[in-house]
Amino acid sequence: MPPSPPSSAPQPPPRRRRRALLLGAGLLALAALLIGAAGQWAAAREASFQADSIRRAMEVHVLGLRDSAGKYSYLPFTAALHPEVLAALAHPGDAAVKQRANLYIEEVNRQAGSDALYLIDPQGLTLAASNWATPQSFVGESYANRPYFIDARAGRSGLFYGVGQTTGEPGLFISAPVRSDAGAVIGVVTVKVSLRALQEAWTFVRDPILLTDARGIVFLSSVPAWMYQATRPLDAVQLERLRRDQQYGARASFPALPWKTQRGDGEPGYLVRTALGGKPRSFLAIDEPLPDLGWTLTVMVDHAEVTRARERTWMLGLLGAGVLLLGGLYWRLRERRFAEQRDARRELELRVRERTHELDEAHAFRKAMEDSLLVGMRARDLEGRITYVNPAFCEMTGYGADELLGKLPPYPYWHPDEVPRHWHHYDAMMSGQPALSGFESRLRHRDGREVITMVYTAPLIDADGGHAGWMSSVVDITEQKRAELRQRQNDEQLQHAQRLASLGEMASTLAHELNQPLMALSSFAGAAKAFAEQGNQALLASSLDETMAQARRSAEIVRRIRGFVRQRTAGTEDCAVAALAANALALLQGEMRQRQSRAEVRIPATLPPVRGDRVLLEQVLLNLLSNSLQAMQATPVERRVVELEAEVVEGRMEIRVLDRGTGIDDALAEQVFAPFFTTKPGGLGLGLNICRTIVEAHRGRLVFDHRPGGGTVFTLVLEIPSP
Known part of the structure; x- marks a missing residue:
């Protein structure tokens, strides 16, 4: 009697198979959705960090801008009161009077360190200037069309940034009216301040910084190619005004910046896509209006870090999903194996051969996937003995699998300085309470260097549903920690710059507040001297008492202002x-x-x-x-x-x-x-x-x-x- 052909293993009904396929597809879709959402969250978090970094840097830049614009604002007002200036306006035809005004203005400009200081008559003609003896002298030039002259002629202080009509060099023009004894405006004094030092300082920054005027024209930028380009189109009236004022010289057109901007609701700034050095770049940009100057400061930071944060999160999510997939595949194969043991012996022998081949293939597939992972995998039994390590874990520690398998704690890769901490996490795992959100662990590589890792531990369940041990995923975060350290160092440098700026403001505050008590000290001391010479002892004693009171008042002001600066x-x-x-x-x-x-x-x-x-x-x-x-x-x-x-x-x-x-x-x-x-x-x-x-x-x-x-x-x- 010929042997009967082997019967096939029972197949699941089509309905159950479809249900399993639908469940698997749903789980895959849910995993993909969660990984995508995690990537978007990481990108938003990185963008928020970048926005905070921009705001800290912006505070430093704003202080520098206001210092450059404000430290010379007193100069036109001071010079406008000098008798030589008033005499030149009163006698514009007297060459000797004008020469004395030239010499006075030249000396004031030299002492102050500004670029140029000059005097303009009511018709806009320059009468005297600090550069009167140079080939590019302002004397005799007409600036009646310049806005800073128009503002000062109307009795207001003027502030104007533009290209010089005579020198062709850009600068900040600050003007003040010169008034007669009756209060009428009889002339204008203007100081020109160069922002070259600020421009040169910006050339060393990594990411772009730029200043735009009220019309959106870039007049100061760390990217030279963006100079005199506009963030928005200019109409005919604005172009005519620019041509009449000659704010930027003979330029008749201001092309649009080569940007593509993207703004999102609730985001800290906006995205700028452009090209720098022939390469496409993306930046996160934040604008800071400076209403007192009429300018807008824009600071940018490389947006590539946001993309990298999203991609890293996606990679970790895919790796985790892969680990779960492997665990599910392993569990499914074991279930199928135990189900086949209920078949007949003859069928069992045949199925053992068939399933052994399938298991070998699955094991080879699983091992190939595990060996390709960048995440270290480590399995331990219920006694804490290492039962499995993948190549990524061996590379992290420097020890081979043959040196680790079967080892009980303390493990050879434990860091000597962290042994109590390692025992703490080990005892928590053995008691069935591992850190669900993972924990940071410092290891020592076989060559002596430190490796910082994040460890995630979960129970290892066998085919019978019993607890067989613990499976840990170990992620190398050494480079991430180094990047965080560099970021903290950058933050400390910014805070140091802010403290230096606060120190300068406190020095100005003390000088101003002590001025009046010190003047009172001087007055009372002079009176005391006069009363001493007259022999008037009563008034002398009273003046000395007032002098001592003012001295105590000065000390009290210093003490109270110092306490105020410390925010008490x-x-x-x-x-x-x-x-x-x-x-x-x-x-x-x-x-x-x-x-x-x-x-x-x-x-x-x-x-x-x-x-x-x-x-x-x-x-x-x-x-x-x-x-x-x-x-x-x-x-x-x-x-x-x-x-x-x-x-x-x-x-x-x-x-x-x-x-x-x-x-x-x-x-x-x-x-x-x-x-x-x-x-x-x-x-x-x-x-x-x-x-x-x-x-x-x-x-x-x-x-x-x-x-x-x-x-x-x-x-x-x-x-x-x-x-």
């Missing part, structure tokens, strides 16, 4: 408003006599006290009163009255300082409290900025308004402590 609480003292006003006015008695002014105080004695730092609040009143006295210099003597009044309004104390001065032009209203902005010749432009900072530290407000009939009203609003 301003003070906890109850201050009577009348006493604050009296102390401030006492320091201004000499100045009021000199300026032929007087003060009227309307402060009821029944007013409740305010709570704060007495010295700093007196300093605020002192600055406001002094500004009012100076503002009334051109006011008739009988109207030179500074008024000080206080009252409680809606539960808050309002202290008002009123004058009959020249008032504040509406065009300058937004710049009144800006640092380094001033309309006083020789002023630093810090007083009102400091006053507002002190008041805001007391949770108050400092505002100003026009006074009916002429003049200004400054209002100081402070909290009243609860009874």
